[in-house]
Amino acid sequence: MVEGFLSDRLLIYCLSPLVLSCVVLAGTRIFTTLRYHREVAEALHGSSPRYTPPHVPYTIPLLGSTLSFLDGNPGLFWKRLFSWYPRETGACTVMLGGRQLHMLFNPLALEALFKHRELTREGVIMDNVILKGLGIEPAMAKKFFGHGDTTPMPRTGRNPQEIHTWMEQEFLLKSERVNELTANFARLLRDHLAQELDTSPQEGRQVDLKAWARSRIFRASTDTIFGSSLLQEYPELEEDFFEFDRQFLSLFFGLPGFLSRKAYSARDKVFAGIIRWQNKMEEVTQQGSKIVPVDSIDWEPIFGSRANRVRQFYYHDRGIDVRTRAALDSGFLFGLSSNAIPATGWMLMHILDPSDKERTLYHRVRAELEQVRRPRGELFDSSRLVGLPLLNSIFYEILRLYVDALVTREIRDPLLLPTDNGRQLYFPPGGVIIAPSWVSQHNPGSYAGPRADQFYADRFIKPDPNTGKPRFSMSDTAGKLFPFGGGKTMCPGRVFARYEVLFSTAYILLNFDFDVLGYVDEKGNPTTRFPHFRDSYPGSVVVVADGDIRVTMKKRED
The missing domain is CATH 1.10.630.10 (Cytochrome P450)
Incomplete structure (x- = not known):
């Protein structure tokens, strides 16, 4: 009887990390999915004159969509994403390597972004290209x-x-x-x-x-x-x-x-x-x-x-x-x-x-x-x-x-960009906008x-x-190009x-x-x-x- 009790305790002890991991993964997926549906509804049908890019759901905390984004097949990530994600939102926010990055693909918003000459990419270039790449x-x-x-x-x-x-x-x-x-x-x-x-x-x-x-x-x-x-x-x-x-x-x-x-x-x-x-x-x-x-x-x-x-x-x-x-x-x-x-x-x-x-x-x-x-x-x-x-x-x-x-811009102050429906996309300071040419050029x-x-x-x-x-x-x-x-x-x-x-x-x-x-x-x-x-x-x-x-x-x- 004691041996049975100990073996049950041991089994629970061994399984608890796995159970906890499953709870965390499931909880992350449920939370990010509910958030996604709420934000998409606001982006497509909200009454506010501005909205933020909806977050793409993910399962693994911090890692987010990193593995699928880094798939070696050019364009595959976007093809899969837009099989269910509405392009009409004009943008989305993707968790990549522990950082939330804003992907922008609305032509009117992109045209406006490129006219903001005060926005730079110096931090991205310095960190990725100069220090890490070279x-x-x-x-x-x-x-x-x-x-x-x-x-x-x-x-x-x-x-x-x-x-x-x-x-x-x-x-x-x-x-x-x-x-x-x-x-x-x-x-x-x-x-x-x-x-x-x-x-x-x-x-x-x-x-x-x-x-x-x-x-x-x-x-x-x-x-x-x-x-x-x-x-x-x-x-x-x-x-x-x-x-x-x-x-x-x-x-x-x-x-x-x-x-x-x-x-x-x-x-x-x-x-x-x-x-x-x-x-x-x-x-x-x-x-x-x-x-x-x-x-x-x-x-x-x-x-x-x-x-x-x-x-x-x-x-x-x-x-x-x-x-x-x-x-x-x-x-x-x-x-x-x-x-x-x-x-x-x-x-x-x-x-x-x-x-x-x-x-x-x-x-x-x-x-x-x-x-x-x-x-x-x-x-x-x-x-x-x-x-x-x-x-x-x-x-x-x-x-x-x-x-x-991937054309990048660092956001230092609150940024508003126009969209086709007369509303504006809002980007809070401290983030990074990425304009992926593949999305726009294959639209x-x-x-x-x-x-x-x-x-x-x-x-x-x-x-x-x-x-x-x-x-x-x-x-x-x-x-667009x-x-x-x-x-x-x-x-x-x-x-x-x-x-x-x-x-x-x-x-x-x-x-x-x-x-x-x-x-x-x-x-x-x-x-x-x-x-x-x-x-x-x-x-x-x-x-x-x-x-x-x-x-x-x-x-x-x-």
Whole structure:
């Protein structure tokens, strides 16, 4: 009898944590579900002129929706969410990693959000990208950004904050400088491909097109910004960089090294290679008095562009250590290559899609490109190139379909944003708003033509009201299409990135002929489907393809 009593007590003792856990989980689910229904009713049918974004229900305290949000299938979280959550609310609040984050997807509210120039994302960028992703020490980050430092720098007479603005506005956004970068990129890509064109066998060469293009464009764009010295010192950079790119977002979670070995190893490998190059840069910058003003040369092989030259001298003058320099240059390289190159790959694959047996789109694009073609060896007019309606429509359709960006804003004061029903969304101070581009850009109600989850080359082409001719148009896309971000935090390299993608696509299509053989998967094995998204975390920006198309390329004869 005593033994039975003890065994019952032991059983209860063993089961009590499990029972308690079940009670907590069930209680959390019931509470968050009841809260959700109350808040949705207020959002859709309430009489108050303002409402807060309804909270998405969850079961596990603090963890909330984290696991489903981090599912590697791009867009899957949103597809599941909107199978039952009403889009009409315009926003929702999601528990991610112990923090309530406001997801905003109402176009009118988004348009208003991007106009609030006082809102920033500095804390998010500093914590996730600078400290966790790039592993920069806080003291070095403070020295680089120079917040609050009003001391003029000797070379320019500007303080650190002014220099950051100057570097962005003068060397990445100014039309004259963008044209300069574009001309140098075009020249370098042409030169890199010249030998390939001259040695192309008569019967052609069989390649996987996206992978082939990636290597050539990466070399040309890296040489354009950083100079040819970087790849000469570190020829393995391409493979190492794209492996780091694949692992980069996992570093944002701040997991210890033994739980993210691949990510830390990839980062260390890239940094080690760039440090070798950085040491050579430092040898040159120490000759300061013998070097012409930092922004006086448009391009040369050691420093590359004006933009990089100014950065390298700024590192030197601020006393930035070599490891931090390598990290910051890796971040610059991310902005340069991790989006424009995959976007070019998607463009080429859609234009040469094997399922288009008549190659209709390919012939339409080639015919349009003939308008800017010049005699062999001469570069075409970039100003005319970026005005071609079909090419631009395809470019923005690629961004609409394949960009997965999370545009963030930190709320420091109470914020009200308008919605379509005349009411306002209220966001309390201390929170973070995230505008997920995937939700807005895949919204079935936002775009005419074929379904929003399908590629449609003519989606951004409309007839000119005066001539009836087709023209490229971005009308009615405010708050619906923001692949480069929005407001004052839009990507500073967006203008050059667009030129880079359009020029690369045009130059390849005009200088080679193609026999399209079919689809291949990520391992190069033949398959029957068009490449899909490779697994990636939300916020990867341009999602990489999980396959390619195999073609036979040969030099164009006419």
